[in-house]
Amino acid sequence: MRHTSHTTESILESIAEAYVSVDWDWRILHVNHEAERFLDKPLEDLLGKSLWDVYPDLVGTNAYYEYHRAMADRSAITLEEHSPRRGIWLELRGYPTEEGLAVYFRDISDRKHVEQALEESEERFRATFEEAALGIGHVAPDGRWLRVNQRLCDILGYTRDELFLRTNQSMSHPDDLHEELDLLSHLLAGDLSTYSIAKRYIHKNGAAVWVDVTMSVVTPRSGASRYLLAFVEDITGRRAAEEQLRQQFVLTRSLTDSTTEALFMMDTAGRVTFLNPAAEQLVGWDASTLVGKVLHDTVHYLKPDGTRNAMLESPLTAVFTTGTGVRNHEDTFIRRDGTFVPVLCANAPIIDPSGMIMGAVLAVHDNTERKRAEQAVRESEERYRHIVDTTFEGVWSYDEHSITTYVNGRLAEMLGYSPDEMLGRSIYDFVFDHDLALAREQFTERLDGSKDKVEARLRRKDGSALYYLSSASALSDSGGRRIVTAMISDITALKRAQSDLERAYDREHRISETLQRSLLIMPPRDGFRGLTIESLYEAAWEEAQVGGDFCDAFSVAGGKIALILGDVAGKGLAAAARTAEIKFTLRAFMRDTTSPSLAAARLNEFVCEAQTLPEQSDDMIVGLTLAVFDPKTGALEITVCGAEPPLILRASGPSEEAPASGLPIGAISGAEYDQITMQLNIGDTLLMVTDGITEARRDNVFFGYEGMIRLAAQARSFPALGQIARAILGGAQNFAGGRLQDDACLLLARRTMYVG
CATH class of the missing domain: 3.30.450.20 (PAS domain)
Known part of the structure; x- marks a missing residue:
């Protein structure tokens, strides 16, 4: 028996594991050298002592309860426990014995560290795999998805479970599949170590997704089946950017070439x-x-x-x-x-x-x-300076602060100053105190771009009044300053004679009333197919209709319609006679030609020749607008001779001013006249007015062409042409305080239908 015990102890001492045995009362019976090294106590402090008295810190630990379970159940136990006291991991195995319980334990810290490192490596791999910016997938040689990360799911629009039911080939665009299958066969055969391809996958929503795919073969060391490792980069945005860059290159080349x-x-x-x-x-x-x-x-x-x-x-x-x-x-x-x-x-x-x-x-x-233009400007400026310095009219320039920047000699002479005395002074220094409010209002309007003519008075150096008529325009100089330049005409003598002239005019006006009425036979409203016409005449004086304004409409060759609006200079009997002569002569000329410019040139020669006759007491000047309308095409040929340009009130869109101008009839022999062509569409209305509308005056401010445009824009929605005409005429009269200073005539023509 002693031999057996000795043999057992020899065996326990020779094993590499630590060994401790306890009896049923947990008293320590045996401790081998390896256990003694771990327990850090001599044998005399261990043998015969209660395990829990020697190591009270074990009470309540997992090992404590497992030892008791093994003792009670008579079952073997195995557990791993970390020893805070020694800072190591131990593997503990307990086996019931006849004497009590035998416990084997060994240091497994190195294994635990390896396991922890492996676990951390696996975690890093999982994190890299799942959080990669690229889509990553493991693909079986037959194309089945074995493992995919979330980025790949996002690129393709499928969940993991949905991808596992599909293959790489089934999701590839048909046009790209042949090339990839060829590369895949070479990869699996070992001809390639890897390949990359730009291809398209079909997204779950049906859209094509451009990707760069890099594929390689992985053969696990464990002997498991090989698989394909796929890295998938979404390049849809890059492809779009490349396409945009290509288009930008084409655009840039187009721009540089054009x-x-x-x-x-x-x-x-x-x-x-x-x-x-x-x-x-x-x-x-x-x-x-x-x-x-x-x-x-x-x-x-x-x-x-x-x-x-x-x-x-x-x-x-x-x-x-x-x-x-x-x-x-x-x-x-x-x-x-x-x-x-x-x-x-x-x-x-x-x-x-x-x-x-x-x-x-x-x-x-x-x-x-x-x-060339700069040279022309220099020459023009020299000519302008010469004209300004020698003109009979005064020229006055002043800046946005009302400070005089230039006057010509004529203006200085009008006011009794030298030019140097006026330069640098405010324009208000030459205005009567009673007129300051009006002068400031006119100054503001001109800075804002108003070109209306103004009649007012200035204070001469000797304190007397200079009555003047002026027109002005505002421009910005190279420094950004607004400069107003006004042309000043001395009308002092005219103002003195105005009362006498008005009385004389009134007498003549009354005498010629009967003749004037005979000339004011208005064109028929619906006398032309495809065109509705409305005319309106208003004399400046209520008691008679005497003046040179007239309108006409008549058919000419080719089914076209001539529309005429004229203003013969003068009033009374002479003006009425001239008006009749002009009206019917123009009708005769337009029987020979439908060109308004040729008819105007011929009429100009007729008038100029008539002025040389002995019985012609003074010059005959005629403002005239001729328009020839083709109802088949809607073409409108226009010639303007010293008159207000016509305005087309579009049925849709803004009104359009006819860009036409020319000398008055009778001004210069041999004058040539331009004609322009505009289109009169269905519903568009042609508006022609004489200067009795635009020169309507309130105090010293003219109604102007801009005022007429504003009235026309407000009235163009009226269904009847007569309503539009009366609205424009009424607006001008209201502006002038109820009475016009000159006769006014309006002619409106609206295209109503296509004429075949």
Whole structure:
């Protein structure tokens, strides 16, 4: 028995594990050397002692309860426990014995560290796999998805479970599948270690998703089946950007080819690397010849005076060294044929991402027309200055602060000052105190762009009144200041005689009433197919209709319709007689031609010749508007002779002023007249008025053409032409205080239908 016990102890001492046994009362019976090393106590402090008395810190631990369970159930236990006291991990195995319980334990810290490292590695792999910006998938050789990350699900629009039911091939775009299957076969055969392909997958929503796929074969060391590792990058946005860049390139090339500005690109040596068609046309060199040449040595080496133009001294080449371009640089280039061309240049450096100057781009504008225009402006300004200084009218310029900036000699003479005495003074220094409020109102309106004629008075140096009539326009100078320039006509003598003239006019007006009425036979309202006509005449004086205003409408050759509105200068019997002569002579002329400009020219010669006859007491001047309308096409040919331009009230859209003008009939023999063509659409209305409307006056302010346009815009929605005519006439009368200063005539024509 003693031999057996000795043998047992020898065995327990020889094993690598620590061994401790306890009896049924938990007293320690055996401790081998390995256990003694772990327990850090001598044998005499252990043997025979209660395990829980020696190590009270074990009470309540997992090991404590497991030992008791093993003792009670007589069952083996195995557990792993961390020892805070020693800072190590232990593997504990307990086995029931006849004496009580045998416990084997060993240090497994190294294994636990390896396991922890492996677990952390697995966690890092899972995190890398799941949180990667790329889609990642494991694919079976037959194309089944084995494992996918969330990014791949997001790219394709499917959940993991949905992808596991699909294959890589079934989700590929049919047009891309053949190429990928060919690469896949070479990869699986070992001919390729990896491949990359730009392809399209079909998203769950049916849309094509562009991706870059990199595929490689993975053969696990464990001997498990090999699989394919797929990295999938969504490049839909990049493809869209590339397409946008391609379109931008096409657009840029289109712009450079279509722009009228000459464009050159050069390297840092000044050699041409690109030029557009406009540049070829400017210098006379084609791109195939000029590319590679130094631009300066080809088109910029000489000055117009024949001296050499050194490249290093040219402002255009400084950009290569300083990186600073020029703008609005005036220079001269030499064409291939040796002629000089004035140019306006701007250039800028081409800089790479590192900040290095790679070259420059040069934009060149042919400055020939501008130079000619500048010369013409200088000549025009000289002529203007001469005219202004010698004109019979006064010229007055003042700025936005009412300070006089220029007066001509005539204006200074009108007011009794020298020009120097007026310069720098406020215009209000020459206004009577009673007129200051009105003067300030007129000043504001002119700054805002009003061109209405103004009649008022100024205070001369001697305190007397100068009555004047003026028109003005406001422009901005090069410094941005608003400058008003007014033309001043002295009407003092006219004002004195005005009362007598009005009385004389009234007498003559009454005498010629009967003749005037005979001339005012208005055109028929519905006498022309496809066109409705309305006319309205209003005499300046209520008691008679005497004046030179008239309108007419009649058919001419080709089914066309002539529309005439005229104003013969003068009043009374003479004006009425002239009106009749003009009206019926024009009818006769337009039987021979339907061209309004030719008819106007012929009528002008007729009137000019009539003025040379002995019985002609004074000049006959006629303001006239001729319009010939083709009801088949809607074309409207218009000639204006010293009259207000017609206005077309569009059925839809803004009103449109006819851009026509010309000299009055009878002004100059041999005058030529232009005609313009406009389109009168269904529902559009042609409006023609005499100056009795636009020159309606309130105090010293004229109603103006702009006032007539405003009234027409307000009234154009009226269904009847008569309503529009009366609204315009009534508005002018209201502006003038109920009475016009001149006779007024309106002619309106509305296109109502197509005429075949």
